[in-house]
Amino acid sequence: MTEELHDVRLSVNGTMYEIQVPARRLLSDALRHDLGLTGTHVGCEHGVCGACTILVDGEPMRSCLMFAVSAVDHELTTVEGLTNEDGSLSPVQQAFSECHGLQCGFCTPGFLTTITAGLRDNPTPTHEEARDMIAGNLCRCTGYQNIVKAVERAAVLVDLAEAPAPEAGRRP
Amino acid sequence: MTTKLMGQKVQRVEDQRFLRGQGRYVDDVGIAGGARLLHAAVLRSPHAHARILDIDVEAVLDLEGVHAVWTYDDLADLAAPMAEPLPLLIPHPALTHGRTQYALAKDEVNYAGEAIAFVVADDRYVAEDAIGRIRVSYETLPPVVGIDAAREARSLVHEDVPGNIGARLEQNVGDAPAAIKAAPHTLSLDLTVERSACTPLEGRGTVARWEPDLNRLQVWTSTQSSTGVRAAVAVKLGLDLGQVDVITPDVGGGFGVKINHPWPEELLVPLAARALGRPVKFTEDRREHFISSAHERGQVQHIEVGFDDDGRLLGLDVEFWHDHGAYTPYGLIVPIITSTQLLGPYKPHNYRVVFESLYTNTVMVTPYRGAGRPQGCYAMERTMDAIATYLGKDRADVRAVNFIQPDEFPFDQGLIFQDGRELEYDSGDYPASLEKIKALVGWDEFPAFQAEMAAQGRRVGIGLACYVEGTGVGPYEGAHVHIETSGKVKVATGLTTQGQGHATVFAQLVADELGVKFEDVEVVTGDTRRMPYAVGTFASRAAVMSGSAIHLAAKRAKEKALKIAADALEAAPEDLEIVDGVVSVKGSPGASIDLGTVSVLSNPLRYAFDEASKAATQFSVGDPGKPPVAEDDEPGLEGRDFYSPERATFASGMHAVIVETDPETAEIKILKYAVVHDCGHLINPMIVEGQIHGGVAQGVGGALYERMAYDESGQLLNASFMDFLMPYVTEVPDGIDIDHLETPSPLNPLGIKGAGEAGVIPSAAVFAAAIEDAERVDRPALAITAMPISPSELYTLRQEHP
Ligand code: FES
Numbered sequence: 001m002t003e004e005l006h007d008v009r010l011s012v013n014g015t016m017y018e019i020q021v022p023a024r025r026l027l028s029d030a031l032r033h034d035l036g037l038t039g040t041h042v043g044c045e046h047g048v049c050g051a052c053t054i055l056v057d058g059e060p061m062r063s064c065l066m067f068a069v070s071a072v073d074h075e076l077t078t079v080e081g082l083t084n085e086d087g088s089l090s091p092v093q094q095a096f097s098e099c100h101g102l103q104c105g106f107c108t109p110g111f112l113t114t115i116t117a118g119l120r121d122n123p124t125p126t127h128e129e130a131r132d133m134i135a136g137n138l139c140r141c142t143g144y145q146n147i148v149k150a151v152e153r154a155a156v157l158v159d160l161a162e163a164p165a166p167e168a169g170r171r172p
Numbered sequence: 173m174t175t176k177l178m179g180q181k182v183q184r185v186e187d188q189r190f191l192r193g194q195g196r197y198v199d200d201v202g203i204a205g206g207a208r209l210l211h212a213a214v215l216r217s218p219h220a221h222a223r224i225l226d227i228d229v230e231a232v233l234d235l236e237g238v239h240a241v242w243t244y245d246d247l248a249d250l251a252a253p254m255a256e257p258l259p260l261l262i263p264h265p266a267l268t269h270g271r272t273q274y275a276l277a278k279d280e281v282n283y284a285g286e287a288i289a290f291v292v293a294d295d296r297y298v299a300e301d302a303i304g305r306i307r308v309s310y311e312t313l314p315p316v317v318g319i320d321a322a323r324e325a326r327s328l329v330h331e332d333v334p335g336n337i338g339a340r341l342e343q344n345v346g347d348a349p350a351a352i353k354a355a356p357h358t359l360s361l362d363l364t365v366e367r368s369a370c371t372p373l374e375g376r377g378t379v380a381r382w383e384p385d386l387n388r389l390q391v392w393t394s395t396q397s398s399t400g401v402r403a404a405v406a407v408k409l410g411l412d413l414g415q416v417d418v419i420t421p422d423v424g425g426g427f428g429v430k431i432n433h434p435w436p437e438e439l440l441v442p443l444a445a446r447a448l449g450r451p452v453k454f455t456e457d458r459r460e461h462f463i464s465s466a467h468e469r470g471q472v473q474h475i476e477v478g479f480d481d482d483g484r485l486l487g488l489d490v491e492f493w494h495d496h497g498a499y500t501p502y503g504l505i506v507p508i509i510t511s512t513q514l515l516g517p518y519k520p521h522n523y524r525v526v527f528e529s530l531y532t533n534t535v536m537v538t539p540y541r542g543a544g545r546p547q548g549c550y551a552m553e554r555t556m557d558a559i560a561t562y563l564g565k566d567r568a569d570v571r572a573v574n575f576i577q578p579d580e581f582p583f584d585q586g587l588i589f590q591d592g593r594e595l596e597y598d599s600g601d602y603p604a605s606l607e608k609i610k611a612l613v614g615w616d617e618f619p620a621f622q623a624e625m626a627a628q629g630r631r632v633g634i635g636l637a638c639y640v641e642g643t644g645v646g647p648y649e650g651a652h653v654h655i656e657t658s659g660k661v662k663v664a665t666g667l668t669t670q671g672q673g674h675a676t677v678f679a680q681l682v683a684d685e686l687g688v689k690f691e692d693v694e695v696v697t698g699d700t701r702r703m704p705y706a707v708g709t710f711a712s713r714a715a716v717m718s719g720s721a722i723h724l725a726a727k728r729a730k731e732k733a734l735k736i737a738a739d740a741l742e743a744a745p746e747d748l749e750i751v752d753g754v755v756s757v758k759g760s761p762g763a764s765i766d767l768g769t770v771s772v773l774s775n776p777l778r779y780a781f782d783e784a785s786k787a788a789t790q791f792s793v794g795d796p797g798k799p800p801v802a803e804d805d806e807p808g809l810e811g812r813d814f815y816s817p818e819r820a821t822f823a824s825g826m827h828a829v830i831v832e833t834d835p836e837t838a839e840i841k842i843l844k845y846a847v848v849h850d851c852g853h854l855i856n857p858m859i860v861e862g863q864i865h866g867g868v869a870q871g872v873g874g875a876l877y878e879r880m881a882y883d884e885s886g887q888l889l890n891a892s893f894m895d896f897l898m899p900y901v902t903e904v905p906d907g908i909d910i911d912h913l914e915t916p917s918p919l920n921p922l923g924i925k926g927a928g929e930a931g932v933i934p935s936a937a938v939f940a941a942a943i944e945d946a947e948r949v950d951r952p953a954l955a956i957t958a959m960p961i962s963p964s965e966l967y968t969l970r971q972e973h974p
Pocket residue numbers: 041042043044045046047048049050051052053062063064065
């Protein structure tokens with residue numbers, strides 16, 4: 001029994017990758033194991049924890065709930081693609097560092113991508129909106145206190161930079 | 173002078189990697205090696221209790237991409253010790269019937285999830301296809317599920333363990349039964365706590381590579397004890413210890429579950445790597461983590477207490493039954509901690525505690541953050557509340573009359589603790605903590621608030637719980653500090669890191685002691701190549717044990733640096749200081765030498781390899797009348813030391829919570845959560861507070877949401893994040909008020925105590941108290957005796973107390 005392989009072109013963080021994968025290969029596995037982009041983490045493989053969240057055309061998606069073959073023709077952004085062009089930390093990343101928004105770091109990529117998109121859509125969240133923005137992601141280490149602070153701090157940093165949140169992965 | 177970093181909120185150095193997606197967790201290892209990496213999957217028992225009659229792997233053999241399929245019968249040929257049961261890590265004389273599983277089940281399975289067969293294939297998908305083709309015939313046996321069934325012992329988990337009793341342990345101080353008999357007042361309580369689990373976001377995982385050219389094995393594993401795994405792998409694979417390296421990469425959370433070792437896969441993966449000559453990886457999925465790692469917490473408790481008119485304890489008699497699951501690899505650590513740490517900050521005068529540790533056909537039980545303390549705290553604090561209610565006294569006052577006073581330290585509780593040493597508290601100030609927590613939560617103002625709310629038809633309640641936590645248990649940790657010729661400082665300690673920011677806090681300690689720039693210090697943890705002597709990360713011991721060892725090792729490196737610099741500068745070592753990596757004569761900064769150059773001089777050379785090293789060659793340095801390396805010296809600017817305390821150091825704290833319960837739906841809402849915490853001197857308050865936040869969130873989960881729902885056949889019904897209710901942000905308090913007290917420990921050079929577990933210890937106790945307080949506005953007889961508690965359970969309780 002040989003599994004049929006499909007030629008798949010994936011555009012991730014502005015780079016085009018060509019891989020051959022079976023139809024059942026999860027996008028999360030393709031990113032991690034075929035492309036070597038191991039920043040995206042897998043915490044549950046059933047769509048609940050949010051650790052695997054990436055941006056698909058700028059919108060947060062659980063890469064464990066997508067097949068690699070269905071990600072063609074989309075712009076994908078992973079945590080590796082969030083930094084500013086000069087390699088410095090983006091406002092969201094910077095805020096996580098300043099506010100101690102991470103401990104083991106395993107859930108962090110999913111929070112960073114989610115908040116990046118969240119602040120783009122709502123650059124000035126209220127406290128309640130900041131909590132709401134992260135309400136679909138699990139973290140076992142931080143008790144979320146400092147992640148909420150990081151969302152609020154990131155909004156300030158975005159504002160200070162006087163630039164909109166990076167249009168990560170948005171289709172032109 | 174540069175400012176001291178000890179006590180500062182220094183931002184974490186590890187974050188730079190994590191935030192860029194450049195963390196390196198075990199499942200990230202080996203990917204660069206491409207297609208050579210093989211993947212493993214495990215066939216697990218679908219039955220809680222069954223005899224294995226036959227395993228047919230025929231259908232797997234012709235599956236393309238499969239490299240190996242093993243059952244128990246294959247193990248002896250691969251390495252003889254693999255056919256023996258897994259090690260019983262912590263033997264205890266009272267553990268008369270300890271049992272551990274085999275790496276792959278032999279003849280019988282004792283929990284749903286136990287490993288039966290192991291497949292190695294080109295990728296995980298194919299490995300799981302193969303698992304699906306293995307046919308096993310079972311003869312099912314009656315399962316023992318829950319503490320009641322274990323005690324009834326109508327069926328046995330292990331045929332040769334009568335009554336399902338793995339251990340029975342009794343400890344006595346004074347004569348509790350007699351004291352209770354003579355006491356003016358007595359009460360008895362029956363309490364239960366259900367099972368929960370650590371559930372780190374990253375499950376277990378292991379990668380191994382056999383290096384034929386070097387004849388050695390490299391293992392990466394997501395563990396809390398790399399030296400423990402190394403020793404186990406060497407023994408089980410029949411290798412010399414020196415042939416095995418274990419590297420703990422970044423770990424996505426541990427909380428206790430990863431202290432148990434070796435897991436079956438931690439041995440099978442290296443075995444496969446050696447047998448197949450290719451690197452092999454096993455990464456646990458979420459369902460596997462629920463059914464084949466470990467759980468904790470489940471206990472049933474019976475308490476008898478005698479007390480005087482002030483609520484002062486005269487005698488305390490506690491009996492409890494601890495569900496340890498199907499096997500006992502981690503010995504009696506959890507129930508021993510419950511039985512000793514139950515005493516908290518109080519003096520019971522007469523105390524008897526006896527527990528039975530029981531087998532059930534469920535996932536085994538090993539420590540989860542708190543490790544038996546939450547259950548002990550729950551027993552003691554529920555008792556304090558019951559005494560206060562009985563006497564009509566303020567709950568805080570009853571606690572206060574029982575406190576060990578600040579002038580009574582060191583205070584010997586007269587028991588033997590989990591490390592085999594006396595339970596002797598080193599320091600603390602419980603009355604001061606109580607004052608702080610009362611102020612922080614608004615204890616004295618609460619009755620007015622409660623009445624005001626009641627007038628509006630709202631039900632609010634307040635709870636208070638106190639704990640003492642023995643942290644930093646032995647036997648030891650070590651550290652190695654190396655100042656390189658570049659002036660950069662490389663530090664290694666053997667215990668592992670799962671998010672506690674060790675690379676930051678340990679660098680703070682080194683920068684302070686050595687007088688170097690924080691940025692120049694790099695810390696490695698959990699790599700047996702760098703520090704082969706270590707114990708592990710558990711019992712809130714990393715800062716105390718490795719922190720102290722690193723401090724001592726840095727001191728040694730500094731002494732050596734000053735000696736060499738003193739020679740070079742023709743000054744006395746006492747007259748020198750090191751600031752920002754430069755050694756100079758105090759008061760005359762012109763006479764100076766940087767640490768990099770000192771490092772060059774510390775290693776007499778024959779061969780120069782760059783400009784700087786010329787200074788250390790044989791025609792440049794040294795007294796021709798003496799050997800280049802003195803008899804009592806070694807080349808290199810290094811310091812190595814170990815810290816091994818006589819006993820644990822005891823941190824303490826108090827939590828208080830205000831909750832509101834909905835009169836209609838019985839929904840439970842947290843209005844305020846307050847923590848007073850004393851872990852001695854703080855190295856980095858930001859990190860300590862982060863630990864408290866995380867602990868409190870886990871405590872909220874354990875008190876209100878999380879439980880392992882087993883059915884009567886031993887199936888875990890909620891083995892996913894969809895059904896096991898781990899808190900999201902919406903379930904945790906919006907803000908946690910924290911106040912610190914710093915009572916230094918006299919036992920270690922930095923005066924620190926552990927901080928990792930504290931946040932979770934009082935949760936069940938404090939929530940039970942607050943919910944009970946809210947409910948008693950309408951129903952004075954309602955008592956909360958089972959945790960966790962859901963709205964529907966609270967609703968049922970209300971029906972029972974109309
Ligand atoms: S791994 Fe995708 S949501 Fe958990």
